[in-house]
Amino acid sequence: MIPRIFIYITLILIAAALLPPAITAYMRTSKKPQPRIHFIQDMDNQGKFRTQHENPLFDDNRAMRPPVDGAVMRGEIVDSEHLTSGTLNGTWATSFPSQITVNREFLQRGRERFDIYCQSCHGLAGYGDGIVDQVARDLLVNSRLGKGTSWVPPRNLHELTIHQQVVGEIFNTISVGKNNMPALESQITVEDRWAIVAWVRALQRSQNAELTDIPESDRDNLETVNLIPSNNEEEEADEE
Amino acid sequence: MNRQHYVFPKWSNMLLPTLIAVSTVVPLYVVLLAAYGFSPKATDVGYQPEQPIPFSHAVHAGQLGMDCRYCHNTVEVAAKAAIPPTQTCMNCHEKIKKDSDQLQLLHETYQRGESIPWVRVHDLPDYVYFHHAAHISRGVGCVSCHGRVDQMEVVYQHEPLSMAWCLNCHRNPEPHLRPLGEITNLAYDPMVELTADERHQLRKLHSIDPSQDCSTCHR
Numbered sequence: 001m002i003p004r005i006f007i008y009i010t011l012i013l014i015a016a017a018l019l020p021p022a023i024t025a026y027m028r029t030s031k032k033p034q035p036r037i038h039f040i041q042d043m044d045n046q047g048k049f050r051t052q053h054e055n056p057l058f059d060d061n062r063a064m065r066p067p068v069d070g071a072v073m074r075g076e077i078v079d080s081e082h083l084t085s086g087t088l089n090g091t092w093a094t095s096f097p098s099q100i101t102v103n104r105e106f107l108q109r110g111r112e113r114f115d116i117y118c119q120s121c122h123g124l125a126g127y128g129d130g131i132v133d134q135v136a137r138d139l140l141v142n143s144r145l146g147k148g149t150s151w152v153p154p155r156n157l158h159e160l161t162i163h164q165q166v167v168g169e170i171f172n173t174i175s176v177g178k179n180n181m182p183a184l185e186s187q188i189t190v191e192d193r194w195a196i197v198a199w200v201r202a203l204q205r206s207q208n209a210e211l212t213d214i215p216e217s218d219r220d221n222l223e224t225v226n227l228i229p230s231n232n233e234e235e236e237a238d239e240e
Numbered sequence: 241m242n243r244q245h246y247v248f249p250k251w252s253n254m255l256l257p258t259l260i261a262v263s264t265v266v267p268l269y270v271v272l273l274a275a276y277g278f279s280p281k282a283t284d285v286g287y288q289p290e291q292p293i294p295f296s297h298a299v300h301a302g303q304l305g306m307d308c309r310y311c312h313n314t315v316e317v318a319a320k321a322a323i324p325p326t327q328t329c330m331n332c333h334e335k336i337k338k339d340s341d342q343l344q345l346l347h348e349t350y351q352r353g354e355s356i357p358w359v360r361v362h363d364l365p366d367y368v369y370f371h372h373a374a375h376i377s378r379g380v381g382c383v384s385c386h387g388r389v390d391q392m393e394v395v396y397q398h399e400p401l402s403m404a405w406c407l408n409c410h411r412n413p414e415p416h417l418r419p420l421g422e423i424t425n426l427a428y429d430p431m432v433e434l435t436a437d438e439r440h441q442l443r444k445l446h447s448i449d450p451s452q453d454c455s456t457c458h459r
Contacts, residue, residue: 002251017269024277031288031396039278046366051320060354112421116307131304136336148339182331187313 084190086168086175093168100194110199113192117184126157126203152180157200158207170197280400288396289359293345301426302390308382308424319371323358326350361395362386368457378446379417383426384409390426406457410450417442 038044049055049063058065067073082088083097096102115124123129133154139146155162162170174193177183188196211219276282300306308315311328315321329346337343349356362385364370376382382389387398399405409416415431417439422428430439442448 002254020273020277024273024282027277028282028285031286033288033290035289036287037283039283042365043367044365048366050366051318052323061357062355116309120304120306120310132332132336135304139336145337147337149337150335180335182334184331186325186327187310 078190082168083194086171088168091168092166092172094166096167096194096198100191102198106195107198107202109192110195110197110202113188113196114199114203117188118196121154121181122157125207126200128154128156130154154180158204163204163208167194167197167201170200280402280405284402285397285400287361288394289361291359291394292357294342294394296393297389297395298391298393308389315372316376317373319369319373321372326356361397362401364401367459369459370457376423377420378448379420379423379442380409380413381416381418381423381425381428383428384416388426407452410452413448413450414439414443417446417448 051064053063054061055063078084080097080099082093083099086093088094100106114122119130120132121128121130123133133151136149136151137153139149140151165173171193173181174188174196175183175185185193205213300311301308308321311324312321313324326346326349330350333343333346338347345356385399385401389395414436418425418428418430418434419442422433434442
């Protein structure tokens with residue numbers, strides 16, 4: 001007969017051996033706020049500084065130093081008032097700058113950029129009904145959640161006053177902002193801002209289109225997708 | 241009678257088989273435990289540091305449906321998808337909920353011109369040079385590496401980001417390719433939306449031939 005003590009020791013060892021896998025299983029399935037455990041450090045953390053790293057040698061802890069006042073980035077100044085500020089001899093430019101070719105690709109780019117930077121407020125079709133506007137209106141009414149919210153609703157891009165604005169003025173509004181609208185020139189490149197202007201023009205045109213704006217060959221397609229309700233009613237009446 | 245004390249007891253015959261069993265089970269146990277426990281899936285995945293401001297991606301990218309690139313606007317042209325400058329937050333929060341306690345640090349640091357001390361979640365070793373734009377421009381979407389950030393109240397590391405994990409995709413990229421228009425659409429799953437042939441066409445379209453050379457990522 002095996003002495004009891006050996007049996008107990010074996011049972012304790014087996015129980016102890018189950019503990020590390022249990023801890024590991026927990027680590028694999030849980031989220032943890034503690035820094036990662038790196039058993040082998042290699043050269044994971046080196047003394048060098050990369051993009052947006054911290055450098056405690058500076059007061060503000062930034063390894064990337066802000067440019068000295070008056071410093072100009074390469075390519076930042078393009079010697080074209082038309083391209084960079086949307087003006088020509090002090091008045092809003094009425095056409096796109098010569099550096100830019102408005103074609104289908106450019107419009108698609110504008111659409112994509114509009115959907116990234118503008119639609120949250122102005123809405124996908126530009127009616128000023130974006131989701132941020134809807135949320136902000138709710139916050140205005142609900143002072144408990146609103147916490148000091150103030151809001152000037154985004155403009156409906158199909159209003160007559162904005163229709164009448166020339167492209168240079170729209171470009172300027174995107175660049176430097178207006179009322180509630182923030183300046184976006186640091187987020188969107190010059191070319192992309194012009195692309196957005198082109199897309200705004202396309203939206204305005206699309207929402208005020210006449211049947212005659214559509215090439216004759218495409219008009220049949222338009223009717224088959226039931227955009228003209230009178231046809232539907234006639235069909236239903238016929239069936240009855 | 242007393243002589244029996246000097247004879248090994250009968251159970252001592254068990255010692256040899258026990259020793260053999262222990263010497264096979266213990267190394268196996270150690271190896272399996274090391275593979276299971278020291279894997280980046282255990283040590284790295286799920287890292288969810290507390291941030292200085294309780295910014296919710298679930299609200300901004302999920303509920304409001306803002307595009308990732310509104311804030312991380314360097315991602316298409318640069319190696320790093322930069323943490324946005326505080327100015328980007330202020331685009332909206334100059335007006336919206338400006339007296340909220342949760343946003344106090346935002347306004348304070350903005351006025352003092354300081355950086356918000358965000359805690360980095362996805363941190364590769366310093367000898368790895370991942371390039372965001374190179375992946376974004378060829379149809380590898382945000383969700384492939386970052387998970388459903390639009391559903392995360394607090395962002396956590398969703399993938400191991402280990403070298404084996406990177407190579408997995410570099411050896412067989414097709415399951416992760418999507419049309420460029422769906423890059424920031426985190427709900428889009430190319431395995432559901434596209435056929436194998438369509439994904440192969442995407443690979444050909446962008447001439448994707450991922451390098452597995454050391455110097456591709458290590459400098």
